[in-house]
Amino acid sequence: MLTSVSFAQEQKGFEVISPAEYQEQIRSEQIHLIDVRTPEEFAESHIEGAKNINFHSNDFLAQFSQLEREKPVYLYCKSGNRSGKAAKELADMGFTKIVDLKGGFLAWKEFVKE
Structure with missing residues (x-):
């Protein structure tokens, strides 16, 4: 029997949260906010304050190696596929x-x- 309900889904080494939770957390923490879509997708529109690190670039992991590992990393892509793969790599x-x-x-x- 479950004693509590959580909207977050725990994965190996990372969690997946709803847009509402995400919005609250990216406002309240010192974080790395990373968009792993292509530069073209990023240029069309992105979440304010996000840095673009293209999942398909040859130096994807090298770019992350320069970030503080203790600071929370918030990822997103178009639908959750690339960012899920990126999250596993970062873990x-x-x-x-x-x-x-x-x-x-x-x-x-x-x-x-709205």
Whole structure:
């Protein structure tokens, strides 16, 4: 029997959270906010304050190796596929807190609509 309900999904070394939780957390913490989409996707639109590190670039992991591993990393991509793969890579690199946006930027855009 479950004693509590959580919207976060625990994965190996990272968690996947709803756009509402994501929005709250990226406002309240000193974090790395990383968009792992292509530069073209990033240029079209992105979450304010995000840095673009293209998942498909040859130096993807090298770019992350320059970030503080103790600082939380919040990832997103278009739908959650690339950022989920990136999260697994970062967990293997020793990042201590990794958070992925459930549903990616598509879910974010729907959430922030008024």
